[in-house]
Amino acid sequence: MSEKHDASENNDDAGKNQIWGGRFQDGPSAIMEAINASIDVDKRLWREDIAGSLAHSTMLARIGVLSADEVAKIHDGLGQIAAEIEAGTFPFSTALEDIHMNIEARLIALIGAPGERLHTARSRNDQVATDFRLWVRSAANGAAEAISALQNALVQLAAKHAGTVMPGYTHLQTAQPVTFGHHCLAYVEMLERDRGRFLDAAARMNECPLGAAALAGTSFPIDREMTAHALGFDRPTANSLDSVSARDFALEATGTASLTAVTCSRLAEEIVLWTSPHFGFAALSDAFSTGSSIMPQKRNPDAAELARAMVGRINAGHQTLLVVMKGLPLAYSKDMQEDKAATFAVFDALELVLAAMTGMIKDLTINADAMREAAGNGYSTATDLADWLVRVLGLPFRRAHHVSGAIVAIAEEKNLALDALTLEEMQSVEPQITNDVFNFLSVDASVASRTSYGGAAPKNVLAQVDRWLATLKGRDQ
Numbered sequence: 001m002s003e004k005h006d007a008s009e010n011n012d013d014a015g016k017n018q019i020w021g022g023r024f025q026d027g028p029s030a031i032m033e034a035i036n037a038s039i040d041v042d043k044r045l046w047r048e049d050i051a052g053s054l055a056h057s058t059m060l061a062r063i064g065v066l067s068a069d070e071v072a073k074i075h076d077g078l079g080q081i082a083a084e085i086e087a088g089t090f091p092f093s094t095a096l097e098d099i100h101m102n103i104e105a106r107l108i109a110l111i112g113a114p115g116e117r118l119h120t121a122r123s124r125n126d127q128v129a130t131d132f133r134l135w136v137r138s139a140a141n142g143a144a145e146a147i148s149a150l151q152n153a154l155v156q157l158a159a160k161h162a163g164t165v166m167p168g169y170t171h172l173q174t175a176q177p178v179t180f181g182h183h184c185l186a187y188v189e190m191l192e193r194d195r196g197r198f199l200d201a202a203a204r205m206n207e208c209p210l211g212a213a214a215l216a217g218t219s220f221p222i223d224r225e226m227t228a229h230a231l232g233f234d235r236p237t238a239n240s241l242d243s244v245s246a247r248d249f250a251l252e253a254t255g256t257a258s259l260t261a262v263t264c265s266r267l268a269e270e271i272v273l274w275t276s277p278h279f280g281f282a283a284l285s286d287a288f289s290t291g292s293s294i295m296p297q298k299r300n301p302d303a304a305e306l307a308r309a310m311v312g313r314i315n316a317g318h319q320t321l322l323v324v325m326k327g328l329p330l331a332y333s334k335d336m337q338e339d340k341a342a343t344f345a346v347f348d349a350l351e352l353v354l355a356a357m358t359g360m361i362k363d364l365t366i367n368a369d370a371m372r373e374a375a376g377n378g379y380s381t382a383t384d385l386a387d388w389l390v391r392v393l394g395l396p397f398r399r400a401h402h403v404s405g406a407i408v409a410i411a412e413e414k415n416l417a418l419d420a421l422t423l424e425e426m427q428s429v430e431p432q433i434t435n436d437v438f439n440f441l442s443v444d445a446s447v448a449s450r451t452s453y454g455g456a457a458p459k460n461v462l463a464q465v466d467r468w469l470a471t472l473k474g475r476d477q
C-alpha cells in the first residue's frame, strides 16, 4: 500500500462517496489498489508467465508480427527478468497489480520498444488462464509423484509385515485377524485412486488457452497449435470464451487434493491410535515425535495430528474456489483472481501432508507382539469356528453362527480364549465338534486361511507386494 499508484485517474468524486472511503485517509484509490493487486500471491506464477511469453513471442515472430531482432531482444529481456527474480532483485510493484503487468513493464523498461509489442494478440485473460493451467498441471503431477513415494514406503512396510498378525476392526471393535501388510496395502490401493484422479485431471486440463485473447479470439493470424505445443499442451482450447473463463481444472485438482488429504487423514488417525500406549502397536522415533512441556513421559505424534487436521485447510481452499466460481457469467470476471491464493494454499498443505506421511511410514517401528496379542483378544476367530462348522459338519451358516456364539459365551464366562476351551466344553453346545477344530482357532491359522482374492493371508500379501513393487519400479523409469 505504500507504493502510490498513478490511480488518480480513477480517484474521482463518485469514488470518494463510497461508504467505506471515509475510513481511509488515502482515499478510494488506495483501497482500490489494495483490493485489486494480486502480485503478492501471483508472483509465484513468474516461471509460467515467462514461459508463456517466450512461446507467444516466438509464434508472433513466426507469423511475421515481430521481427527476428525484436523477438531476440524480448527473449533476452525475459531471461534477464528471470535472473532478477531468481536473485531476489526484481522490483515487484503493487501499483502494477499482478505478475503479468510487472513482467511486461519490466521488459519495456529493459528493452524498450520491442517489449511494447509483446502483448499483441494476447490479453491478461488468456495469459493468466495459461499460466495458471501450467501451474496447476505441474502441481497435479507433483502430487501424483509424492503419492507414489508414500505408496512406495507403504509397500516396503507391507513386505516386511506380510505375516504380521494384527486385529482387523469394524466399528473399531476387534473383528477378525488380518495381517499388517494387508492393512498397509489397503492404503496403497486408496492412494492409487487418488493418484489416478490427479493424472486424469492433468490430462483433461492439458489444452492451451493462450490465443483466446480477451474473450473473443484475435484478428491476427496466430498459430495456436504452435504455442500449445511449445508449452507442452496436447492442443489449443477450442472455444475462446471457455478458454478464459474455465477454472474447473483447478477445482478438479483441488477436489482431488481434498480426497487425497482425507485418505492421508485416515492413515494419520491410525498412526495416532497405534502409537498410543493403549494400542502400543507402533512407535515413532524422536524425529517424528514431540514432547510435552509439562509431562515428561509424553511422546506426541504431532505430525500425524497435523496431517489429519490439514484436511480442513485443503478442503477450505477447494470450497473457496467453488464459491468463487459459482454463478459467474461468461467470460472473465475479476472474481477469478481469487482462484490462486486458494489453490496455492491447497497444494502447499498437501505437499506437507504427503511428505509427513511418507516420513512417518518410513519411521514407524512396529510392535508385532502387541499386534498379535491384540489380534487374539475379543474372540476374533469366532467366524473361523463358524466356518469350520459349515465346512466340516455341513451346518447351515446361520445355525453355525448360533453355535459359535454360544461357545464364545462360555469362553467369555470363563474368561478364556476360544482355543483354551476343552473339547468337552465345545461339545456341550454342538456334540459333533472334533479336535480338528483346534487347528483353525489360532490367529495364524485364521489369517493363513484368508486366501480368497483380495484376502488378508500372508501369501496374498506377498503376491500383492510383488505386483506393487513392479508397478512402482515401472514408474521410476
Ligand code: ARG
Residues within 6 Å of the ligand: 038, 042, 098, 124, 125, 128, 332, 334, 336, 337, 338
Ligand atoms: N490478475 C488477474 C487474475 O489473476 C489477471 C487477469 C486480469 N484481467 C483483467 N481483465 N483485469 O485474474
